[in-house]
Amino acid sequence: MASARMVGLFAGIGGLELGLGASGWHTELLCEIDPGARGVLAHRFPDTPLHPDVTRLRAIPANTELVAAGFPCQDLSQAGRTAGITGTRSGLVDEIFRLVRRRRGPRWLLLENVPFMLQLGRGAAMRHIVDALEELGYTWAYRVVDAQAFGLPQRRRRVLMLASRTEDPRTVLFGEDAGIRTVGDPEHDPCGFYWTEGVRGLGWAVNAVPTLKGGSGLGIASPPAVRLPSGEIVTPSIIDAERLQGFEPGWTASASTVPGVREGHRWKLVGNAVSVRMAQWVGGRLADPLPPLPGQQHLVPGTPWPVAAWGHNGVAYRMPLSTWPVHEPYEDLREFLTDARLLSARATAGFLRRTTMGNLRFPPGFLDDMASHLDRMGGWAA
Known part of the structure; x- marks a missing residue:
């Protein structure tokens, strides 16, 4: 695809930006509060403006076509405090909607977070996000995806949520499904x-x-x-x-050069990052959308959020999909x-x-x- 312009909020160490960049997306602005992560972004994206605090960011560039945000998961994860979408960290997702509203909405909005957000508060966190997107006029779709599908030997499931005012996000997230596969035998494999x-x-x-x-x-x-x-x-x-x-090896090495940042902090940066290959898959499907697979069923309000769903104007549908959209060669x-x-x-x-x-x-x-x-x-x- 021709070069398209995006913004990375809660950018971490640039997983979404790096992965989407492989399909031609050019990052116009990065925003990240962690000093170590900013050190990595400054080194890896030296020509991209870098803002330190999303709450003080007044606006995103007018020509932005996609906003990507792996917003903080500390209040949503089982390992965290599970304070919910109103927690001091995960509640920052509302800053995304504030910035999107000021620009009357970019064409695409891509969010990433932990699967536990589907369960938290009996689904209240997801309902909050869905309601905000629909208020802004977006059609939304999400899918839980496992990084193992892209060949990486890490069992890492994440919610990828894509919304658009003008396009059908199902053609990106729901166009293929390879099904979960067995990748090893505990008797013979690590x-x-x-x-x-x-x-x-x-x-x-x-x-x-x-x-x-x-x-x-x-x-x-x-x-x-x-x-x-x-x-x-x-x-x-x-x-x-x-x-x-x-x-690539050594991607976060520059974090250790930031005053006050310990070497061990690199583990936190990597652990909180978005899988690059997962973002590459989304970028590939944005460039080459596919008709959504059949089988949708009405999602009754109040029922648990499934592995995949989409909706618009207060009506939602579940999709019978696995967490493995593809079977890339496994390492x-x-x-x-x-x-x-x-x-x-x-x-x-x-x-x-x-x-x-x-x-x-x-x-x-x-x-x-x-x-x-x-x-x-x-x-x-x-």
């Missing part, structure tokens, strides 16, 4: 999990890592771990994490990790201690592998 868990959950993923998380607000990293078929337990480096999100986790390190004895011991504090059930042989790994790392004394 399995990802969170070594920081062990009491209430594990995040177990076969031939993939579980969803990368932002980690501590203090800049303390929270990487996952991987049990290799050999029984060794490793943890990806920040370089691997960047690649798991579709970025096996064992070959993907190029800079993994052995999980430390301290981290392994801490995990094994936590497993005794709850009633969580573990895959066969997993705790034996953890104990053997601890022995190889020097045991409890180490």
Whole structure:
């Protein structure tokens, strides 16, 4: 497609902008409040104006055709405070609508967030967004999409919501559906999990890592771990994490040069980022729309929000779609990790201690592998 103009709000480290850019979208303005993320954006998009605070941004450029926004998910995620759409962070989505309203609406509006937003407040968060979009005259559609569909060995499901005043967003999000597929065997393939868990959950993923998380607000990293078929337990480096999100190695290195930003903060930036390949898929479908697949059914008000839906003027429909729109060639986790390190004895011991504090059930042989790994790392004394 010919170059089209977009704005990136809550831009993070530029996942949406980078992915859409592959289809010809040119970013005219970026807005991001996190100093480390701004350091990355300034380095990676040096010719793009960068604004630090969406609440003080008066307007977006008049020629904007698409506004992309991975708005904050802290109040919407299960890992966060779940304060809801009115929380101090996720409530910032209303700033998007304020800016869109002032320009009488760009042609496209693309939002990204965590799937838990569909459940929060019994669907109130989504209803708030849908009502705002319809008030602005938009037809909306959303779909929960998994980054694994695009070949990345990270189980990462996100809500992609696309709205337009002039086009049919279904032709972008609902034109293809490949169906969920099995990408590994726990008996023979690496399995990802969170070594920081062990009491209430594990995040177990076969031939993939579980969803990368932002980690501590203090800049303390929270990487996952991987049990290799050999029984060794490793943890990806920040370089691997960047690649798991579709970025090139070292994409966030410039964040560490910002005064007051710790090296561990890069994990938060990567964990909060939008998958580049996911954004590339949207960009590709914007450039080459497809007729929406059949099977829509009326969505009764008050029922749970499904995996995919669309609506306009107060009427909504569910779509029978999976979280895998395509089957891109899958990159096996064992070959993907190029800079993994052995999980430390301290981290392994801490995990094994936590497993005794709850009633969580573990895959066969997993705790034996953890104990053997601890022995190889020097045991409890180490």
